[in-house]
Amino acid sequence: MxxxxxxxxxxxxxxxxxxxxxxxxxxxxxxxxxxxxxxxxxxxxxxxxxxxxxxxxxxxxxxxxxxxxxxxxxxxxxxxxxxxxxxxxxxxxxxxxxxxxxxxxxxxxxxxxxxxxxxxxxxxxxTPETWTLCLPHRTQVVYTPDYSYILQRLRVRPGDHIIEAGAGSGSFTHAAARAVHNGALEEAHPAITTEAANGDEHSMVPKARRKRRGGVYSYEFHAPRAKQLQVEVNEHGLSSTVKVTNRDVYEDGFCLEDEEAPDADAIFLDLPAPWLALKHLTRSPPSPAVMKSVASDPATPEPEPSAHIAQTSSTPKLFRSPLNAKKPVRICTFSPCIEQVTKTVTALRSLGWLEIGMTEILSKRLEVRRERIGLQEEGLRGANPSAATVQEAVQRLRDVEGRAKVFHGLQKEKQEEIARKVEAKKRGGKVSPAEEDQEAVSGKGKVKVESVPPSKHDRLERAKKELDNRELFKEGRLVHRTEPELKTHTSYLVFAVLPREWTKEDEEKANRKWS
Known part of the structure; x- marks a missing residue:
């Protein structure tokens, strides 16, 4: 099953x-x-x-x-x-x-x-986008603006094989797995007959069904991180597409036990010193002079030429390239410092890579909305309840001063009433009910509320009643603002292309076809 x-x-x-x-x-x-x-x-x-x-x-x-x-x-x-x-x-x-x-x-x-x-x-x-935002961080991750541009520049498509060195938290791993996945085509026709395998023209299986399955070959030096990434790959059902390997690619390279793996069409290196791993990403063994120039790193001691490298240089038959020999291979390195970029570019030129270029990505998210300003917007969501015109500002000041005048008037009358009662107690007398009725009739101790400006509660109630007859999506001015925080990993991306080797057999075949 x-x-x-x-x-x-x-x-x-x-x-x-x-x-x-x-x-x-x-x-x-x-x-x-x-x-x-x-x-x-x-x-x-x-x-x-x-x-x-x-x-x-x-x-x-x-x-x-x-x-x-x-x-x-x-x-x-x-x-x-x-x-x-x-x-x-x-x-x-x-x-x-x-x-x-x-x-x-x-x-x-x-x-x-x-x-x-x-x-x-x-x-x-x-999705890779949502997983990038919620994955458990073990290292600094490659965010969506970066890996979407990287996969586009590497021209990754379904069926390709991609090498990823420095897997870290697995953000780029999930995005690359989705980009190269074409397992659905093979699962539709899992059984291929012998005639189809031998190239029978009458086979009912289309040619597209016989393409190789896309794969991501992920390498991680840190063993606990590699183990945790393997657990996540198994839980997410990506084990048929992603192969995680715990290895030091600086010394051991990228070739696996399987002779056909990884057969890469694209490479992504998120390493502290990517130029030290480039000596393994060639189609033929580099010369000792090139090996010496590529391995030189002032920050770290220069590694001694190992027996494996010396044997590879003297006996080219033992050298096995991890790259696809039938098509050009594209590479991208991910470096936070310009000094790393300089060393990487020098190594790429020494090893025959072409079309070398550097890119820096600074992405910002724009928030587009309508800006509604005015005192009638008070209490409404997405509005700015501030004065839009001079008339509104003057009217609001008059309302505030009017309510303040009424408040102070009430306070003054209350103080006068208290003073009158205290004076009556000092005289030993009391205010008669007739005098209280007379004050009420004459208007003392009572303020007319008809001319009081509306309060905040009154304004909110009026705005709610008028909301039913308003078309808010048409009101206001259309504005846009940039987000204050950049959710990206500031770095420099170096891209290059390694063309396929052109042999004498290829030249003769081209001459027969196009001469």
Whole structure:
């Protein structure tokens, strides 16, 4: 039975059990979660994702269409866990345990999650873009603006083989796997007949079905990082496309035990000293003079020519190139310092690479929206409640001064009334009810509220009533602003092309075809 397709290649229409999904809480705040249908958890709702916006049990996420807005649930993450642990301790002390059927019955009674009063998240499918924003950082990652441009300049397409050295956290690995994936074409016709393999013209299998499967050959020097990346590749269903190798490419190169691997069409080097690995990325063994110039690095001691390199130079038959011999190979190096770029360019020129160039990517995100300004926008979302004209500003000042005048008038009358009562107490008398009625009739102690300017509460109520008859999408001025933070890894990208070798047989074949 064939394994299920990776969610990065075919996520389907709904969130499936035991598959990776992403909870989007904000624009750049995402949480990865492998959805589980099991109830083996300290919570009755099963496995729960706890966030600052609420708790989301996996039972509320499973089988939901992608893009669904999932409401948070009421999950007591404190007392329930304590009770379950206390119950376990009490069972151990008594020497008795709760029967299995009683535990299952209790879980069935509480398995349905109760919707909370606030909090929500969006359930989105995993893609290289979303995975880059939520992956566990083990090193500095290659962000989307960088790897999208790199893959485009390397001309990576389905069916290609790409070498990645310095895998790190695996951001570029997932993007490259999606770019080279063409396994769906082969899975449609997994069996190829002998006639088709021998080039039978009457074969029912199209020629496109017989192309090689795309692959990513990822190399990582740090063993724990390589092991963790392999675990993620297996969990995400990318093991048929990505091959992770723990190796020092400076010394051991890129060739694997398989004679046909990696047969690379494109190369991406995210290494501290990429020029030290270029000696292995040639079509033929370089001369000793070239090896000496390429291996020279003032920052690190110059490595002694090993026995393997000396043997390779004297016996070219032992040299095996990791590059595809049938087409030109493109390379990109990722360096944060211009000194690294200089050494890399020098090594590329010495080894015969052409069309060498450097690029720096500085991407910014633009926020385009309508800007609505005016005092009538107070309390509305996406508006700036400030005075748009001089008349509005003057009228607002008059309202503020009018309400201040009324307030101070009330305060003055209240003080006069208190003083009058204190004076009456000093005389030993009291204010008669007749005098109070006379003051009320004459208007003393009472302020007319008809001429009082509207308060903030009144203005908000009026804006809400007028909102039904307004077309907000047409109002305001269209403006754009750049984001204050750049979500990218500032670096220099060096690109180059290594043409295919032109042999005498190729020249004779071209002469026969085009002469």
């Amino acid at each position: 064939a394994p299920p397709p990776s969610p990065f290649f075919d996520p389907g229409t709904h969130a499936a059990p035991n598959s990776l999904s992403v909870l989007q809480l904000r624009r750049d705040h995402l949480i990865p979660a492998v959805l589980s249908a099991s109830t083996e958890s300290e919570y009755a709702e099963g496995k729960v994702e706890n966030t600052r916006f609420g708790s989301f049990p996996h039972s509320t996420l499973l089988h939901q269409p992608w893009g669904t807005q999932v409401l948070a649930s009421v999950v007591d993450t404190g007392s329930r866990g304590q009770k379950s642990k206390k119950r376990k301790r009490e069972g151990d002390d008594d020497g008795q345990s709760t029967p299995v059927h009683e535990t299952e019955r209790a879980r069935k009674d509480l398995v349905k999650a109760v919707t909370a009063s606030s909090g929500f998240a969006h359930l989105v499918p995993p």
